[in-house]
Amino acid sequence: MRKILFILIVLVATSSYATERWGIFELEFKGQKVDNPFTEVWLTAEFKYKNRTYQVDGFYDGNQTYKVRFMPEFEGKWTYTIQSNIASAHEKMGSFTCTPPKEKNHGPVSVRDTFHFKYADGVPFYPVGTTAYAWVHQNNELIEETLETLKASTFNKLRMTVMPKYYGRYVSNEPPFYPYEGSIEGGWERNRFNVDFFQHLEKQVGELRKLNVEADVILFHPYDKWGFSKGSIEENLLYLKYLVARLGAYRNVWWNMANEYDLMNKPDSEWEMYFKQLLKCDPYGHLKSIHNGKGWYNHSLPWITHLSVQTPYLEKTQAWRETYNKPVINDEFVYEGNIPFDWGNLTAEETVNRFWILYCRGGYASHGETYVHPENILWWSKGGKLYGESPRRIAFLHQIMKEAPEQGLVPLHTVWNKETYLHKGDEYYLYYYGNSQQASAVLKLSEDKKYAVEVIDAWQMTLKKLEKEYSGTVEIALPQKPYMAIRAKAL
Amino acid sequence: MRKILFILIVLVATSSYATERWGIFELEFKGQKVDNPFTEVWLTAEFKYKNRTYQVDGFYDGNQTYKVRFMPEFEGKWTYTIQSNIASAHEKMGSFTCTPPKEKNHGPVSVRDTFHFKYADGVPFYPVGTTAYAWVHQNNELIEETLETLKASTFNKLRMTVMPKYYGRYVSNEPPFYPYEGSIEGGWERNRFNVDFFQHLEKQVGELRKLNVEADVILFHPYDKWGFSKGSIEENLLYLKYLVARLGAYRNVWWNMANEYDLMNKPDSEWEMYFKQLLKCDPYGHLKSIHNGKGWYNHSLPWITHLSVQTPYLEKTQAWRETYNKPVINDEFVYEGNIPFDWGNLTAEETVNRFWILYCRGGYASHGETYVHPENILWWSKGGKLYGESPRRIAFLHQIMKEAPEQGLVPLHTVWNKETYLHKGDEYYLYYYGNSQQASAVLKLSEDKKYAVEVIDAWQMTLKKLEKEYSGTVEIALPQKPYMAIRAKAL
Numbered sequence: 001m002r003k004i005l006f007i008l009i010v011l012v013a014t015s016s017y018a019t020e021r022w023g024i025f026e027l028e029f030k031g032q033k034v035d036n037p038f039t040e041v042w043l044t045a046e047f048k049y050k051n052r053t054y055q056v057d058g059f060y061d062g063n064q065t066y067k068v069r070f071m072p073e074f075e076g077k078w079t080y081t082i083q084s085n086i087a088s089a090h091e092k093m094g095s096f097t098c099t100p101p102k103e104k105n106h107g108p109v110s111v112r113d114t115f116h117f118k119y120a121d122g123v124p125f126y127p128v129g130t131t132a133y134a135w136v137h138q139n140n141e142l143i144e145e146t147l148e149t150l151k152a153s154t155f156n157k158l159r160m161t162v163m164p165k166y167y168g169r170y171v172s173n174e175p176p177f178y179p180y181e182g183s184i185e186g187g188w189e190r191n192r193f194n195v196d197f198f199q200h201l202e203k204q205v206g207e208l209r210k211l212n213v214e215a216d217v218i219l220f221h222p223y224d225k226w227g228f229s230k231g232s233i234e235e236n237l238l239y240l241k242y243l244v245a246r247l248g249a250y251r252n253v254w255w256n257m258a259n260e261y262d263l264m265n266k267p268d269s270e271w272e273m274y275f276k277q278l279l280k281c282d283p284y285g286h287l288k289s290i291h292n293g294k295g296w297y298n299h300s301l302p303w304i305t306h307l308s309v310q311t312p313y314l315e316k317t318q319a320w321r322e323t324y325n326k327p328v329i330n331d332e333f334v335y336e337g338n339i340p341f342d343w344g345n346l347t348a349e350e351t352v353n354r355f356w357i358l359y360c361r362g363g364y365a366s367h368g369e370t371y372v373h374p375e376n377i378l379w380w381s382k383g384g385k386l387y388g389e390s391p392r393r394i395a396f397l398h399q400i401m402k403e404a405p406e407q408g409l410v411p412l413h414t415v416w417n418k419e420t421y422l423h424k425g426d427e428y429y430l431y432y433y434g435n436s437q438q439a440s441a442v443l444k445l446s447e448d449k450k451y452a453v454e455v456i457d458a459w460q461m462t463l464k465k466l467e468k469e470y471s472g473t474v475e476i477a478l479p480q481k482p483y484m485a486i487r488a489k490a491l
Numbered sequence: 492m493r494k495i496l497f498i499l500i501v502l503v504a505t506s507s508y509a510t511e512r513w514g515i516f517e518l519e520f521k522g523q524k525v526d527n528p529f530t531e532v533w534l535t536a537e538f539k540y541k542n543r544t545y546q547v548d549g550f551y552d553g554n555q556t557y558k559v560r561f562m563p564e565f566e567g568k569w570t571y572t573i574q575s576n577i578a579s580a581h582e583k584m585g586s587f588t589c590t591p592p593k594e595k596n597h598g599p600v601s602v603r604d605t606f607h608f609k610y611a612d613g614v615p616f617y618p619v620g621t622t623a624y625a626w627v628h629q630n631n632e633l634i635e636e637t638l639e640t641l642k643a644s645t646f647n648k649l650r651m652t653v654m655p656k657y658y659g660r661y662v663s664n665e666p667p668f669y670p671y672e673g674s675i676e677g678g679w680e681r682n683r684f685n686v687d688f689f690q691h692l693e694k695q696v697g698e699l700r701k702l703n704v705e706a707d708v709i710l711f712h713p714y715d716k717w718g719f720s721k722g723s724i725e726e727n728l729l730y731l732k733y734l735v736a737r738l739g740a741y742r743n744v745w746w747n748m749a750n751e752y753d754l755m756n757k758p759d760s761e762w763e764m765y766f767k768q769l770l771k772c773d774p775y776g777h778l779k780s781i782h783n784g785k786g787w788y789n790h791s792l793p794w795i796t797h798l799s800v801q802t803p804y805l806e807k808t809q810a811w812r813e814t815y816n817k818p819v820i821n822d823e824f825v826y827e828g829n830i831p832f833d834w835g836n837l838t839a840e841e842t843v844n845r846f847w848i849l850y851c852r853g854g855y856a857s858h859g860e861t862y863v864h865p866e867n868i869l870w871w872s873k874g875g876k877l878y879g880e881s882p883r884r885i886a887f888l889h890q891i892m893k894e895a896p897e898q899g900l901v902p903l904h905t906v907w908n909k910e911t912y913l914h915k916g917d918e919y920y921l922y923y924y925g926n927s928q929q930a931s932a933v934l935k936l937s938e939d940k941k942y943a944v945e946v947i948d949a950w951q952m953t954l955k956k957l958e959k960e961y962s963g964t965v966e967i968a969l970p971q972k973p974y975m976a977i978r979a980k981a982l
Contacts, residue, residue, distance in 0.1 A: 313806060338930040338971050345929035347973060372930050438836035439829040439863050480829050482838060 017096040021075050022107040022120060022251040025096055027068040027082075029058075029089065038242065039191050041066065043084040049074045049098075054283040058084075059245035062195030069249035071284060072098040073107070073120065108251040109214055109287060111305055113407055115327050115362055117287075120251075126401040127329055128355075128394055129157030129216065129366035133223075133259070134165035135383035136204045137175035146383030147207050153386070154395035157214040159331060159366060161259065162201065162243065166225040170339075170370075171381045176200070179228060179239075188227065190235040198246055209252040216308075216331075217247065218291070219274070221259035233270060237277050244281035254287040256308055262295025275303040291331055299324045314354060317361035318411055328363035330354075335380055336388040337370030344370030344380065348389035349459060353435055353483060355394055356458050359401065360420040360432040362411035367394060396461040400487070404428065427490045432458070435482040440475045447472040449490040456485035463487075508587040512566050513598040513611060513742040516587055518559040518573075520549075520580065529733065530682050532557065534575040540565050540589075545774040549575075550736035553686030560740035562775060563589040564598070564611065599742040600705055600778060602796055604898055606818050606853055608778075611742075617892040618820055619846075619885055620648030620707065620857035624714075624750070625656035626874035627695045628666035637874030638698050644877065645886030648705040650822060650857060652750065653692065653734060657716035661830075661861075662872045667691070670719060670730075679718065681726040689737055700743040707799075707822075708738065709782070710765070712750035724761060728768050735772035745778040747799055753786030766794040782822055790815045805845060808852035809902055819854035821845075826871055827879040828861030835861030835871065839880035840950060844926055844974060846885055847949050850892065851911040851923040853902035858885060887952040891978070895921065918981045923949070926973040931966045938963045940981045947976040954978075 019025040027045065034040045043058035045068045058068040072078050075098045082092040101107065107120025117125040130153070135146045150158065164175040177197035182188035205215045219240065222229055231239065247253050255278055257271060258264060271290065278288060289308035290297050299307050300323070307320055310332035320328050336351040337344040346354075351367065358365040369379040369388045377384040408424040421431040426446035433441065445451050450469040453476060456462070466476070469491060478484050510516040518536065525531045534549035536559045549559040563569055566589045573583040592598065598611025608616040621644070626637045641649065655666040668688035673679035696706045710731065713720055722730065738744050746769055748762060749755060762781065769779060780799035781788050790798050791814070798811055801823035811819045827842040828835040837845075842858065849856040860870040860879050868875045899915040912922040917937035924932065936942050941960040944967060947953070957967070960982060969975050 313804070315804060334927075338928050340929045340931045340933045340966065342927065345924075345927040347926060347928045350926055433836075435838060435841055436825075436833065436836040437829050437838045438831045440831045442831045475831065 018099050019072055019096055020099050020105060021101040022071055022073065022105055023101070024249045025070045025072060025078075025098075026249075027058075027070075027080075027094075028061075029066040031064050031066060031086070033064060036191060037064075037066070038193055038238070041085065043068065043082065043086065043089060045070065045080050045082050047072070047078055047080045049076065049078050056248065056283060057241055057245040057281060058082075059242055060193075060195070061199070069246065071108075071249040071251055072096075073284070074098060075100055104212060105251070106212075108284060109254070110285070111287070111327060114325055115321055117306075117327060124402075124406050125156070125214075126398060127157050127214070127364045127366070128154055128398045128401075129159060129214075129329070129331065129364075130155040130391075131159040131331070131335070131366060131368035131380055132383035133159065133161045133218070133221070134171060134175070134381045135160055136201050137164040137177075138173075138382050138384075139176060142377065142382060142384055143204065145385060147211070149379075149383070149386055150208070150213055151211055153391055154398045155367065155391070156212060157216050157254070157366065158208060159216045159218060159256065159259075159368075161218040161221050163221060163224065163228045164226065165221065165223045165381055167223050167381060170376050170378055171223070172376075178226070184226065190231055191238060193239075193242055198242075202246055202250070205247060205250050205253065209250055212252070214252045214254055215250070216254045216256050217243075218256045218259045219243070220257065220261070220264060222263040223259075229264060233273060236274060240274060240277045241281050244278065248282045248284060248286065254289070255282070257288065257290040259291050260293030260310070261290050261297065263293045268298070271297075272301075275301070279303055289329075299326065312354075314357045314361060317358060317363040318413065321362050321411075329366060330358050330363055331366040332368065333358070333365060335368035335370045336390050337368075337378070337380070338372055339370045339378075341370075344368075344378075348393070349483065350435075351388070351390040352393040352397070352458055355390075355397055356432045356483070356485065357420060357434060359397065360411060360422050360430060361413070362409075362422070367391065393459060393461060397458065400430070400456070404430065429486070429488040431486045431488075433478070433482075433484045433486075437480045437482060438478055439480050440477050441484075441486055442473065442475050443470070443486065443488060444473050445470055445488060446490070451488045451490055454487045456487060457483065458485055459483040509590050510563055510587055511590050511596060512592040513562055513564065513596055514592070515740045516561045516563060516569075516589075517740075518549075518571075518585075519552075520557040522555050522557060522577070524555060527683060528555075528557070529684055529729070532576065534559065534573065534577065534580060536561065536571050536573050538563070538569055538571045540567065540569050547739065547774060548732055548736040548772060549573075550733055551684075551686070552690070560737065562599075562740040562742055563587075564775070565589060566591055595703060596742070597703075599775060600745070601776070602778070602818055605816055606812055608797075608818060615893075615897050616647070616705075617889060618648050618705070618855045618857070619645055619889045619892075620650060620705075620820070620822065620855075621646040621882075622650040622822070622826070622857060622859035622871055623874035624650065624652045624709070624712070624872045625662060625666070626651055626872075627692050628655040628668075629664075629873050629875075630667060633868065633873060633875055634695065636876060638702065640870075640874070640877055641699070641704055642702055644882055645889045646858065646882070647703060647889075648707050648745070648857065649699060650707045650709060650747065650750075650859075652709040652712050654712060654715065654719045655717065656712065656714045656872055658714050658872060661867050661869055662714070663867075669717070675717065681722055682729060684730075684733055689733075693737055693741070696738060696741050696744065700741055703743070705743045705745055706738075706741070707745045707747050708734075709747045709750045710734070711748065711752070711755060713754040714750075720755060724764060727765060731765060731768045732772050735769065739773045739775060739777065745780070746773070748779065748781040750782050751784030751801070752781050752788065754784045759789070762788075763792075766792070770794055780820075790817065803845075805848045805852065808849060808854040809904065812853050812902075820857060821849050821854055822857040823859065824849070824856060826859035826861045827881045828859075828869070828871070829863055830861045830869075832861075835859075835869075839884070840974065841926075842879070842881040843884040843888070843949055846881075846888055847923045847974075847976065848911060848925060850888065851902060851913050851921060852904070853900075853913070858882065884950060884952060888949065891921070891947070895919065920977070920979040922977045922979075924969070924973075924975045924977075928971045928973060929969055930971050931968050932975075932977055933964065933966050934961070934977065934979060935964050936961060936979060937981070942979045942981055945978045947978060948974065949976055950974040 112118035180188040181192040306327040528551040603609035671679040672683040797818040
């Protein structure tokens, strides 16, 4: 019972069109007016490469324009066929060539070796994330500043919400765009998306892509004064389908189902429907997670690719690795800042300490910053500038991560889990001593190998190579202050 | 089949003898030689006060002398009857008068209000303990120094072992006395106690009593090179009976069954026998606990009066209170020091921080100190001097504890358990902010009361009373540094 609604004109797609690997191939159609182009028109595209088939949804982009976006994962010739309730588009076919990726394009990130991440081209990805939930909901000047800050930083993942955020004194401004058509006074049309907003959103995701920053896109969150968090299941499924159709082709997208999902009072069965909607609409299998408040999600469910957790209790990291056999990212261990709420007043020292501890326990960490600001521009929600002392120390740790063996690193710990360390067999050791102040450290190195030993000050960002070569059980002098580490590499 | 072995001469006990309440009443007997006075002679005494009866064992004290020690818990006339396999002592009777306690004698400590402690005279006891495991096994000069250090400190409980301690480089000296007769070369006679040692031990317990320091006497521990930790059940039961006969009348004695009991590889049923031996031999019901290594004891068992735990994970304190309904003392959260082992290199700052956190979570903490020393005299094992910066800050906290309401204090906490605080209804609040650095704190005080508010710096030991009176939800400025607290008292 498909009605013919429009005369479709294929504007761009031709067989001579070329898209780089993990870039975006886009088809654009122009049509006639209908009452609700978001619900009355359906359009899907099947993309084929050899024996692989990907199906993606098209989406309405305003101004009587419909688009299909696709991210090719293999180089060579791709063909496609359109399916639609528009007769002239139905069974429409075409092809394009996928060319090698340009420099700095490593493709989407996925799980590597159970507990870690890699780009699609095999380059390891060590997440050092940060958080600016509502940065896309600020004015252009502030958005530009956020991008400049990110560009100058080591951060390679950004936690951000689709929906605008309300949080009392710190975030009370109205966003430039709302995600739905309608108004605060007149109510929102939950089946009509605000195309201007989504164009704006994907522009920012595109900017992050240029910076090689993964967009950890938070699909739902409870910090809402507009009612956007109160959609029905049907409305939310429509929203997810629309969002994935628009953003799925961006290689730097991760799906984070919710920020503090348990504060939204939805049953697990509802979250399951949303995850299944992602599985259905996203043919690329972007990373998927869900972030907890006081609750705890069953991260063993198959759609969860990695843990995105909120907790200041870092000692649980190894247990979660062992329980779920998935990477663990502590996305919220308390932010660096000085606000009067206990989720946002960590010292820079303790922030850096927690990054090191989480890494040495075999997990990863995310940063956030909440320093009191005269205009309430706190990085954690609005972006802007970073004022803290932790980011450059996190960059120093990021460098240590990149220099570690790519494979075979295992976290170990002593009784107290304080002298946590990573090692790869007897080839590589990274001991971290946290906030203790020992005058020396005992290393149990192999008797059969010689090692270069470096004393690292995680806070001062110094790395001092000792002159001697070491073997067996050795005692290394330390300067009796917190945040020291030792790296030993077999020669 | 009781044999008549000796002619006993009652030397001291007469009806005109007087002992202060919670002091020690002692009977002494002289007898003839036997082969093994520890096993061949038995002697018990029944002490009666009105309708109360206490039974204690006598013990051999060398030089053909047998003693009975008793701590009267009520003022007035007490009578006693001896039971023995010595015919001349059997059914021997006498009496004495119990007089009021002298100043500073508050009696033994017991549990108060489920989670706290008090002396027998009702004065609250707030444990601020320390640890010098093997201090009685050092030379007299060092012992004197330890007592001087304790005298000048706020510490009111000392964790100490009966048996000597061996711990590699830090504790390798032979003790002046061994607990058993015999020798390293020739082996130990596990049914013959070294009376010189036990006289020495109880002298030190008596010195602590003079200082009002509770002796948290550790009955077994694994750090042994002599084989003292390897006794058979029968030998250990004999040891406990002998020890309780000697030390039970000291009002400042607590029984800590073991240090790191789980490292001694005994089944729970064996520990149960030892606890039951204490219950049987000790008529006063001294406090009883057991200290864990990596394991965990079932602290709900009825002989456990309070938890003596070892863990750096302070956030579990409230759960343990709720699970066991007993006081929780974290006797080992890691010691202040700088040794290369992760149980002994905490900064003074973190040591003080942990004391505050544990108190504000409704528990108590014990101190220990492990600074590298040229002669390996580390306070933690040998006593001597304290070098750290935490003890005087612990004294400051101890004063805060004494100034808090005696009853009705309840620990609460926020999501993160970081802004943990104690309060008594809306009368008293003690907020502690740990290692965070907030520029202000929000207090939710009653609208109906006025409060005096004090800003406390737990590290600098300052207490600044704000001039204003406060009501309702108020925001108090803080100096953006760790270790701050706020105390609010209804006026």
